[in-house]
Amino acid sequence: MFYDRAKIYVKGGDGGAGIVAFRREKYVPEGGPSGGDGGRGGNVVFVGDEGLRTLVDFRYKRHYKADRGDNGMAKNMSGRSGESTVLRIPVGTVILDDGTGEVIADITEHGQRVVVAAGGRGGRGNARFMSNTNKAPTLSENGEPGEEHWLRLELKLLADVGLVGFPNVGKSTIISKVSAAKPKIADYHFTTLVPNLGVVDVEDGESFVMADIPGLIEGAHTGAGLGHEFLRHTERTRLILHVLDISGSEERDPLEDLRIIQDELKLYSPALAERPVIVVANKIDIPGAEENLERLKGELKDRYEIFPVSAATGEGLQNLIYHIAKVLPDISAPTIVTLPDEHRVTKVKSDKRFEIRKENNLFIVEGDEIEKHVKMTFFDQEDSVYRFQNILKAMGIDAALEAAGINEGDKVEIAGVSFDWV
Template identity: 85%
Template structure:
């Protein structure tokens, strides 16, 4: 059975850069050749690409971790390593990508083929040829590759449809979309038959077409998350035109005017921008006795200029006129911009302005900071020249002086990015 998934949380990490090489020219008539170690290759990126053929985030429910390919190491004769191949992940058009830790919007995929790098690969480490200078003609120094960017991402799919059908459960939304398009949603005579949004392409004889979305039934309190409120309302944010479907016959012993008021309030409370979208009221179930009287009440109650289309989804009456009116309105109806998420979706993470911080546990001093942690990961500690350069980095960043101020003594241990050193 197909299941619709419109949210996912995944981990992505760009590929690490390849290590630089330490090598020297060895030629017959060049007894003391210079350094010739090449640079490492760049790590592969993790890229999202919009695909209009996808309608769900189901693939990310089964695989949640994606790691980029590492760049090849540098080689002798100034040969650079090959860059890691990028990994391209196809996601549905209409997906918004958030940083799961901060709530920040990273990308909004709105077009087919749109590409965005969500985890960049690390640069390749420099080979020893790059460290030659007037004072050091034969450097034995090289770098490890830079680590790739890593992050947890939250994906939210908001359907990109021209027209959205909203209304209470069992008012006939699924029947309407099944009549005017090739979509085949589940239809039954009970509430909440539709639990997932359905998309259908409506095609007219003159070649025009538009996408219609059947948004599952809303209930009072949906704006605050009642029922599956946020799950459903999210998909109305991108629709250009809203069709408010009413059971005009009152067959469920409901008042269609009260239903109209409640749904309008739910849209407004969820997002004021939604309440300003163009709306057509669809008075459905006109084939049921008593519908004509209720329709007259509706016409007297709504504001002038608000269009009302009486239809019967069961018999098809009135649907053709509705479809052609929608096609007439859409060319002059702008595509809505991204609606801001409710404040409770955002998480604020405190950011420190310090380049590094030092924490002490007995005789262990832990140094934390992105910059110094990156230097640790890019240092060859097996090579004396690399260790000497790392010590200079500690001094230049002020870490050496800060550790002394914290009272570090001979024999104490220092830990940075999981690597421990003896303080000498």
């Protein structure tokens, strides 16, 4: 089954904890602190794989976590770092933060690696806190939590050539005749509900990838008829083949069809409408097609090249394929095009290191820096609590709480941990 969207949760591994330990060896009195650092947590990594064509693997498993780092050990031995979780993903996938819509990465090459959730660093052992004024520290750090996100994955097929046109104009028949792709073909509208990819082999070992984009209808740029689902697969194509039913067998005017689809492409993305286009006049073997073909040539003049073909009999397809192979090397890969407001993210970053808000007698302190310190502090260690108090004072949080009117006995909450103000 073809799946081109997925929503998943990823979390980097937490760092291992540092420990408190001292050298205790014969003939080494007062050996000093020897607590080792915790290991770094593993990362969650995406790797582009050109052998994959769908996001189906992410439909049935949606949570991915990397291993946490091991805790530190005595004798200044650091803990083992956690194993990274490596996920293979189709080339052509855009990775977005589901909460903000921000584009995190665009996988465009085979083997491309992207860290989407970094593991936390390991906490420091007590050997790292020894100083001239504290020869025997009894504090250590907990490991830093790994990053975590809800991600949205969107697959935009990477194809050299994209077939576009109204439903039932013969796109699937064309790709089945010129490649090994075997799409479902029937004489009714919207037979093709998902894009199909086929590799077209040309003489001398040359080849290119062709995508059969499901039929578009008027209003597709607004999402009508699954328009956005189909149109985004045209964004990466270098050359567009506009397939027309030149016979008018569906009682539609092929010239009007051409205008409508070109307008839909332009309304979806002006840059997409400027891609090189070849008009494929299909069903030339049906009576009445020649008359419409002459009208089409008179209307287009030299704007587009026109190739009359019959997908049913194979007439004209070889000339079309040779021409595509000839012009493709001169067409550069397109830049990424998206909907005008899609993926546009406005971030407001505060210059403040922390913020304080009051709810009744509860003072809530928020800020990435101080919240990380809370998560990495062992509050059952007296020296760790004393160090944390110094951090609050150095960051100016103590003074800010007093200025906010905190009183003896009031509660302070940071990262879900409550403290009594004394």
